[in-house]
Amino acid sequence: MDLNYTREEQAFRTEVRQWLKETLPHELREKVRLGKRLAKADMELWHSLLNARGWLAPNWPRAYGGCEWNAVQRHIFEEEACLAHAPRSLPFGLSMLAPVLLAFGTEDQRQRFLPRILNGRDWWCQGYSEPGAGSDLAAVKTRAVRDGGHYVVNGQKTWTTLGQHANWIFCLVRTDPGAKKQEGISFLLIDMDTPGVTVRPIVLIDGEPEVNEVFFDNVRVPAENLVGEENKGWTYAKYLLTHERTNIAGVGFSTALLTTLKHVAGRVKSGGRPLAENPHFAARMAQAEIDLMAMATTNLRVVSAAAKGQAPGAESSMLKVKGTVIRQELTSLLRRAMGPDALPFQPDFLDGGSNAAALGPDHAAAAAPSYFNMRKLSIFGGSNEVQRTIITKAILGL
C-alpha cells in the first residue's frame, strides 16, 4: 500500500498544470469557473489547443495520434483540468466512437474518421436513446433496411447531447426486426447533412437546449458506414460501457465544485456570520467532503487496477452511482448557499461573454441552472437504478 504518486506521475502532473496555466485562455477559464454556457466555438477552441499539444486523445494509440496514457495519467489530467476550470473535452468522438472504431472498425474507417475527430472537422453525437428506448436501450426501433449499396434509415433518436452542433451521428439501428431484441441491432455512422435528417433542439429544465431529437426520414446511408458486422451492434455498444470510463466518478469535477462551495460559504453571510459557520450547513458540507475524500480513494483503487490491466466490471457502476450522488449533493449545496441570489434566471449572462453583468455575487447566476442540469447525472449513461441492478447481478449472479 502506498498512497503517494510516483515521481514520474508527479512530474506529469506538474507538466499538465503548467501547460494549463500557460494555454487555457482566461476568458474560457472564467466561463467555466462561473458556470456559464460554452458556445460551439469555445469547445472547438479547447479541442484545438489540446490537439496542438497532442493531448486531445488520451486513450488512443500513438499510431492514430493519441497519447496512450494509462488510467492513472488520464486521472491526473482530468483532475488538473477540472481544478484549472478547463472545459471538458467532448466525449462523443474521442471516447465513445473512437474506441469502437479501434476495436471493431475497418482500417479504412479509422483512417477516414479518426483524423477528423482530432482536427475538428467532424463533431460527433450519439444516437442511442429513443422515445421508447431509455434504460431499456436494446428496445431501439429506428430501422435500417439494406437497399443495394445503402441502408435506408427511418426512425427517431432523442436526448442527443449537443447534436445541434454535430455533423455526424453514430447510431444503434435495428437491422433484423425478427431477431431477439439484442441480436438485431447494428452500429451505423450517419452523415447528418444527408437528406432526411432533421434535428430539433429540446430546451431543458435549466433553459438550455443541451439535447435534441434527431429524426430520420428515408435517409440513405452508404453500407460502408456500417461498423463491424451487421446485427452485432449491441456488443459494440456494451463494449463502451466496460471500457475507458475512468472519469465516471467525476472526482475532479466534485473537487472543483467543493472548492467553489467552500469559497462561497465562507463569504455569504447568514445571521451576520459566514454560512460555513452555520452548524447545519457546515455538517452537510463536511459530510459531502468526507464522502468525496473516500470516493477519491475508491476511484484511485479502480484506476490503479485499470492501469495494471484489470478491466473494471461492477466497479464502474459503483463509481457512477456514488460519484453522481456526491456531485448532485454538492450542486444542491451550492444552490442553497446562494440563498435568494439563486432566484433570478439570467440566460443572457449565462450565454454572454465574461463581461456581461449579473445579479448577485459570483456563482449565483449558474447555481440554480447547474443544480437542475446536474439532475441528468443519475439518469444518463445508464440510470443509477440500472447501475444498481448491474452491481447486484455481478455479485449475486442471479
Added chain:
Amino acid sequence: MDFNLTEERMMLRDTLRRFLADKYAHENRRALIAAGEPFDTGIYAGLAGLGVLGAMFREDQGGFGGEGFDLMVVFEELGRAGVIEPVLPAVLAGGLIAAIGNGRQRGLADEIIAGTHLAALAQGEAGSRYDLNHVETTAAAKGDAIVLNGIKTHVLYGAEAQTLVVSAREAGAVADAAGISLFLVPVNTPGVTVSGHRNMDAIPSATVALDGVRLAETARLGAAGGGLEALEAAVARGLAALCAEALGAMEAAKDLTISYLKERKQFGLPIGKFQALQHRMADMLIEVEQARSAVINLAGNLDQPRELREIHASAAKNLIGRAGALVAEECIQMHGGIGMTDEYALSHFARRLTMIDHLFGDTDYHLERFIALKAG
C-alpha cells in the same frame, strides 16, 4: 500509487484468516460468551504466537510492523471473525507504553507483545463522553508519592488487565488540554477497585474506582501535564484499528447477506431476484467500498503530522459510523427475522458494528470535529 498489500502483510493476513477460520467458528465463539468467559486465553496466546500483537508495534519498539496498514490488515480479519480477544488494548495502552515509556516501562511492552501481560487504557469518565481532554480524576503530589482520585468508566478489558494506563489531571480546569498526565497503575495497587461488566457486543469492560491510590513517581508515563498529545495519537491508532475492524465486520455481514439472498426463497424465487432488495444490496456494497477507502486513507496518514492525521481519523470514523449503521440495519432487514436471532452470526456483527460507533467518538462527534479541524 499502489493499493496492493506487501507480501509480508499478505502472509500475515492469510495466516490469521486461516487460524481464525479453523479456531474461531461462530459456534465456538458463542459458546465462549455463553460460558461467561471474557475471552479465550488460549486463542489470545495463539494470536500472540502468530505475531498479531507484534504487528501492532514498530521494530524499535520490539515489534515488526506498527504502520497503519499493519493495523488495517490485522483488524479487518479480527472484525471478519468477530474476535473478542484483547488486541485493541495492545494498540491503545500498549501503544502508549511503547511510544512514550522510559526504558524500564518499555519492558512492559515486550510482555504485551508476547501476550503475557494485559494493559488497558482507562481514560473515559462519567462526564467526558468522547472528549479525551475532559479529565476530572486528579493526581496530586503528596510527599514523594502521587495520589490518584477519581472514577474511570468504560475501561475495555479493565477487569482482565494487570496494568491500567490512567489519565489524570495534575493541573488546570476540567476540560483543559494541558495538565493531563498518564500513569501506569497495577490493578492490585491499594485503592483500586475494578468492577467488570460485559458490553452489548460481548466485549468485556469495567468501571475503575481510584480512591487515594498512592503511586511512586516512577509510575508516571511520559511528561507531567503533557499526556493529551500522546493520548490523542494513541487513540488515532485505536480509531484506525476500530475502523478496520468495522470494515471486516461489514464484509462478513455482507457475505452472509449475499448468501442468504441466493438461498432464501419466498414467492417461489430466491429473494435476491427482487429488485427492492437488489438495489438496497447495491447501495450497501457501494458504502462498504467507501468504508474501505476511508480506512485506507486513515491508515496511510497515521504517521502524518497531527492535523492531517486527525482530519483523516475523524473523516474515517464518521464515514465508518454511517456505513456501519447502514450495513447492520440493512443486513438485518434483508434477512428478516433470522437476522435478529442470537444464534445466527449476523446479529453479532450488527451489535459490534453499532457499538463501535460508541467508542472514541461517534458519527456526529467526528463530523463536528472534522469541521473544527478543517476550520482550524
